[in-house]
Amino acid sequence: MPHELRNIVVKELREIVRDPRLLIGMIIVPVLMMPLMGVGIRSAMEATQVEVSKMETGLLNQDRTDGNYGRSDTLYWLMVQNNVIIRNSTAPDTNSAVSWAVQNDIGTLVVLPPTFSEEIDSGRSVNVSVYQVLSHFGFDEMAGSERVNMVFTLFNNIILHEMLGDNYNSSNPFQPPVPANVVPQSVVKGEIINVSPSNLINSIFTSGMLIPMAISIVIVLAAQLAATSVAMEKEQKTLEVLLTLPIKRINILLGKLSGVIVVSALATIAMLLSFGYYMSSFTTIGGTQVDLAAVGMTPDMTGYALLAASLFLSIISALALAVLLAAYTKDVRSAQSLLGILFLPIFLPAFLLMFTSVDILPGGLQAIIYAIPFSYPSIASKALYTKDYAVVALGVVYQLVFTAVVLFIAARLFASEKIMTARLKWGRKRKAEPEME
Amino acid sequence: MMSTRAVAINGLVKAYSTGLKAIDGVTLTVDEGEIFGLIGPNGAGKTTTLRILGTLLKPTSGTVSVLDHDVVKEQMTVRGLISYLPEDAGAYENLSGREYLAFMAGFYEGDSKKTVDIGVRIADLKERIDSRIKEYSKGMKRRLLIARALMTAPKLAILDEPTAGLDVMHALYVRERVKGLIKERGTTAVLSSHNLLEVEFMCDRVALIDHGRIHEIGTPSELKGKYKAQNLEEVFMEVVKHAA
Numbered sequence: 001m002p003h004e005l006r007n008i009v010v011k012e013l014r015e016i017v018r019d020p021r022l023l024i025g026m027i028i029v030p031v032l033m034m035p036l037m038g039v040g041i042r043s044a045m046e047a048t049q050v051e052v053s054k055m056e057t058g059l060l061n062q063d064r065t066d067g068n069y070g071r072s073d074t075l076y077w078l079m080v081q082n083n084v085i086i087r088n089s090t091a092p093d094t095n096s097a098v099s100w101a102v103q104n105d106i107g108t109l110v111v112l113p114p115t116f117s118e119e120i121d122s123g124r125s126v127n128v129s130v131y132q133v134l135s136h137f138g139f140d141e142m143a144g145s146e147r148v149n150m151v152f153t154l155f156n157n158i159i160l161h162e163m164l165g166d167n168y169n170s171s172n173p174f175q176p177p178v179p180a181n182v183v184p185q186s187v188v189k190g191e192i193i194n195v196s197p198s199n200l201i202n203s204i205f206t207s208g209m210l211i212p213m214a215i216s217i218v219i220v221l222a223a224q225l226a227a228t229s230v231a232m233e234k235e236q237k238t239l240e241v242l243l244t245l246p247i248k249r250i251n252i253l254l255g256k257l258s259g260v261i262v263v264s265a266l267a268t269i270a271m272l273l274s275f276g277y278y279m280s281s282f283t284t285i286g287g288t289q290v291d292l293a294a295v296g297m298t299p300d301m302t303g304y305a306l307l308a309a310s311l312f313l314s315i316i317s318a319l320a321l322a323v324l325l326a327a328y329t330k331d332v333r334s335a336q337s338l339l340g341i342l343f344l345p346i347f348l349p350a351f352l353l354m355f356t357s358v359d360i361l362p363g364g365l366q367a368i369i370y371a372i373p374f375s376y377p378s379i380a381s382k383a384l385y386t387k388d389y390a391v392v393a394l395g396v397v398y399q400l401v402f403t404a405v406v407l408f409i410a411a412r413l414f415a416s417e418k419i420m421t422a423r424l425k426w427g428r429k430r431k432a433e434p435e436m437e
Numbered sequence: 438m439m440s441t442r443a444v445a446i447n448g449l450v451k452a453y454s455t456g457l458k459a460i461d462g463v464t465l466t467v468d469e470g471e472i473f474g475l476i477g478p479n480g481a482g483k484t485t486t487l488r489i490l491g492t493l494l495k496p497t498s499g500t501v502s503v504l505d506h507d508v509v510k511e512q513m514t515v516r517g518l519i520s521y522l523p524e525d526a527g528a529y530e531n532l533s534g535r536e537y538l539a540f541m542a543g544f545y546e547g548d549s550k551k552t553v554d555i556g557v558r559i560a561d562l563k564e565r566i567d568s569r570i571k572e573y574s575k576g577m578k579r580r581l582l583i584a585r586a587l588m589t590a591p592k593l594a595i596l597d598e599p600t601a602g603l604d605v606m607h608a609l610y611v612r613e614r615v616k617g618l619i620k621e622r623g624t625t626a627v628l629s630s631h632n633l634l635e636v637e638f639m640c641d642r643v644a645l646i647d648h649g650r651i652h653e654i655g656t657p658s659e660l661k662g663k664y665k666a667q668n669l670e671e672v673f674m675e676v677v678k679h680a681a
Contacts, residue, residue, distance in 0.1 A: 236527030241585075244491045244521040245544045246513060417494045421453075 019334060029340035036344060037351055043365050044356040048140040051360050053083075055144045058109040060089040060097040063116035071117035074158065075180075078151050095192075098131055102190050107133055108144035109187075116180075120159060125177035128152070132197035133187045136357035136386055137204045145184055145197055152182050189387065204385050212350035212378035215311055219346050219374055222264035222315045223322035223339055229256050230326035231335030240420070249414040253407075257319050264315050299384035306392045307384065310376040313399035317373045318342065320406040327413050328422050349375035353382065358391075370395075373402045442505070443469040443593055443625035444490065449499035451485050451649075459485040461649035462499070467627055467642075469504075469592075472619055474640035475629040476673060482649040483629040484524065487597050490627060491521035503593050517545075520591035524598040524629075526582050530571035534562055534581050537570060538588065545589045556588030559614060576607030583611055587618050594619065596628040600635060608632075612639060633669040643669065645676045652676045 001009070057079065063072040079086055087106060091097035094111050101109040109131040113119075119126035130152075132145040159179040184196040193200065233239035242252060322339060329335040349369050352361070358369050358379060369375045376395035383392045413419055444467035451460040460482045467473040475483045488494045489501055492512045501508045503515045528537050538556035542549040557566050560581045562573075570578065579600070586594055599615060600608040616639050619626045630636050636643055637657045645653040645660075653660055653676050657669055666672045 236530070237523055237525055238527050238529060240488075240491075240493060240523040241521065241526055241541075243493055244516055244519065245541070246517040247544050248513070420488070420493055 019337075024338055024341060029343060033344050033347070037348055040348055040352050040365060041355070043362050044352055044360070047360045047362055048138070048143070048356065051140050052143040052147075054085075055107045056085045056087050056105075057144060057148060058089050058097065058101045058104075058106040059086050060091055060094065060109065060111045062114045063112045064114050071120045071159070071179075072112050075112070075151070075155050078155055078158075079148075082147065082151050082154070084147060084151060094129065098187055098192060099190065101131065102133055102187060107141065108148055109133070110148055120179045123163065125179060125181050127183050128180050129183045129185055131185045131187050131192065134197055134200065136359060136382065136388075137201050138357045138360065139201065139205075139355065140357075140360060142198050142201055149182055149184075152180050156180055211381040212353050215314070215377040215381065216346050216350040216374070218264065218267055218311070219314050219318045219377075220343065221267055222260055223318040223342055223346075224336065225260045225263060226257065226319040227322040227326040227329075227335040227339050228332055229260060230323050231329055231332045234326075234329070235331040243419065249419075250411045253323065253411055253414045256323070257316070260319055261315065264319075300387070302389060303380070303384040303387065306389055306396060307377060307380040309396050310380045310392060310399060313396060313403050314374050314377050317399060317403040317406055318346070320403060320410045323410050324406065324413060327410075327419055345372045346374045348372070350378050353378040357382065370398075373399045441469045443467050443471065443503065444473070444627060445500075445502045445505075446486070446490075447500045449486070449489065449501055450497045451482075451489065451494065452497045458649050460489075460496075463646070463649070463651050464499075465644055465651060465654060467625060469625050470620075470623050471641045472616065472626045472628070472639055474636040474643040475627065475646055476631075476633060476636055476643055476669070477629075477646035478677060481646045483646055484597055485649075486646070487521070487595050487627065487629060490593075491519060491595050492516055493521075518592040519595055520586040520589060520593070521595040522582055522586040522597060522599060524601055528570045528578060528581060528585075531569060533569055534560060534566040534573070534577075537581065538585060541585050542588065552588050556584040558584075559587055559618065560584035561610075561614075576603050579603055579607065579611060580614075583615060587615070587622075587624070590622050591624060594624055594626040594628075596626060598630055599628055600630070600632060608635070615639065633673055637669045645673060647677055652679070 059076070059079075061072050061076075076086070087104070089097045089100055089109070091100050097109055097111060100106075111129045111131070113126060113128065116126055116128070130145055130148050132141065134141050156178045184198070186193045186195050186197045186200050188200075230239075233242065243249070321342060325338045325341065326335040329338055349372055352365075352369065353375070358366055358375075361369065376392060376399055379395060380392045383389055413422070444465075446463055446465050449460050449463040450458065452458045463482070463486060465473075475486060477483055485494065489496055489508065490503065492508050492515055495509055503518055506514045506518065508515050529540070532540065535553065535557060538553045538560075539549065542552040542556070545552065560566060560583070562577055562580060565573070565577065566581075570581070573581065579602075583596075583599060586596065594615075596615065600611050603611060612635055615626070618624070628636075628639070640657065642654065642656050643660065644651050653663075653672070655663070660666070660672045661668065664672045664675045666675065
């Protein structure tokens with residue numbers, strides 16, 4: 001390496017290493033972020049596996065063909081062999097059985113029709129309705145019906161093998177119709193929706209998966225604007241003048257935040273519009289998409305209002321936190337780097353909630369997610385479909401308190417001389433050390 | 438008629454959590470209409486003193502008042518009386534000079550437009566007053582900031598190194614404009630400077646500060662006489678030598 005180049009590289013490295021703000025934002029936070037996200041995702045997956053293993057499958061066996069239970073017995077045996085935990089329903093009809101499943105927290109319900117064995121024995125195909133109770137539209141909820149589907153695949157193979165003997169070839173498309181034709185149905189809020197749960201979950205996932213990430217990006221952009229706004233005042237030395245003007249410090253803070261809020265609101269609208277277009281491009285792909293409006297799954301005004309409230313409060317709290325962090329820096333570069341501290345709490349909930357629900361996370365992780373104010377817009381975006389608004393409403397109250405506390409601290413900081421003197425130092429608490437003259 | 442005290446500093450101490458004392462028992466007064474200069478080496482405590490006067494920092498002990506208003510207990514009143522110009526102060530780069538002056542005038546009572554007109558005249562940047570500040574040279578920027586500091590006719594102007602880094606032409610302009618306006622309007626000014634010729638030209642009285650302590654106060658001619666010096670630079674060297 002040429003001497004001149006080496007000289008510059010060494011200088012740059014020294015500057016970075018000796019600036020704690022740069023190190024925190026660019027090295028320490030990224031180093032922590034991915035492992036923590038990994039732990040979070042792993043915990044979520046483990047929790048999902050535990051949930052699935054405990055999941056019960058209801059069985060309403062209406063098969064009464066001439067007192068012959070042969071085929072349903074085979075199916076029952078296969079389910080047991082494949083570790084499906086079965087609870088038999090004594091409900092008089094399908095609707096009652098569905099209500100029973102919902103009340104007893106049973107994820108999947110299999111309804112065998114009265115002619116089940118008869119049709120199969122006659123070589124005809126029989127429709128078997130499999131109802132999946134959906135509460136949070138997570139992928140874990142597909143696992144129950146998938147397992148039942150697998151059992152029916154085995155069942156059909158056995159029957160066809162029995163019927164065709166050595167002529168049976170499961171890969172041959174010219175086989176007789178499948179003996180038991182599974183008709184997957186979804187149950188949402190106790191109502192039966194004639195849509196496959198996997199299609200419904202996929203539709204909700206594709207239409208809503210990017211909402212938490214989009215929200216996170218808006219929050220980060222807003223925080224960056226706020227931090228830059230304060231840091232630039234410091235860097236350009238305009239803050240000193242501003243602080244000596246006959247204006248209340250709280251008004252300086254609120255004025256700065258308001259400016260960023262207006263820009264953030266515009267950014268939010270722009271982003272929602274662009275994502276709306278992006279989402280609409282999905283509806284023509286594949287053919288497995290479900291028209292959510294047609295099955296009564298359109299988000300309502302309450303959902304939108306709560307999403308807007310939680311997003312707004314997330315932005316305000318992020319702005320206030322960003323202003324607090326920026327107060328400990330003296331230029332824009334340091335402020336941007338230090339802001340990295342906020343990335344983890346902003347992106348972790350969004351990332352986790354894209355794939356799973358808070359309800360099924362382990363207790364500790366749940367507490368962390370609920371404690372992070374930036375989690376609530378993601379939770380609210382899910383509630384658009386689940387209509388579980390209680391948690392979101394409580395979250396909005398929590399966000400209000402959190403935001404008020406952070407704003408209070410920021411206002412106190414602005415009112416004190418620390419806004420001029422506070423700096424982060426390695427190896428000791430922050431010290432008030434202004435440049436002396 | 439007895440002159441009124443524009444600034445009264447009594448036993449001022451400013452210590453930081455590291456234990457370092459930036460100011461260590463400063464006592465001085467500045468009369469109304471006076472231009473008072475603080476001179477001293479780097480790190481002597483000049484800027485800290487000016488920042489306390491400007492209500493940016495709080496004293497650890499001692500009292501500081503501007504026109505009988507305590508800078509700690511009556512911060513908002515003091516801020517209405519003063520105008521503070523920090524060393525190397527910047528301005529909002531994406532505003533024009535006129536917009537910047539209008540923004541600043543908006544914080545004061547009275548006819549903003551008239552205040553801005555005064556500011557435009559003080560800055561004397563001709564048609565460039567409507568250009569973006571980011572297009573200004575350092576000298577133009579400083580002239581704009583001086584105009585901002587003086588256009589509201591403050592009772593006390595606090596100017597930290599008003600001509601630092603300016604070329605001879607801009608420095609001369611700023612120096613003469615500041616002195617003329619202050620004298621013309623009866624404003625009081627406390628300024629710091631490393632340029633001792635400038636201090637000698639502008640200030641009625643000066644204080645020599647080092648290690649947070651005042652070592653001498655007097656008119657430039659009194660101090661020159663006391664130290665048998667040709668100019669304030671020689672006085673400064675003598676005082677610093679004795680202080681060390």
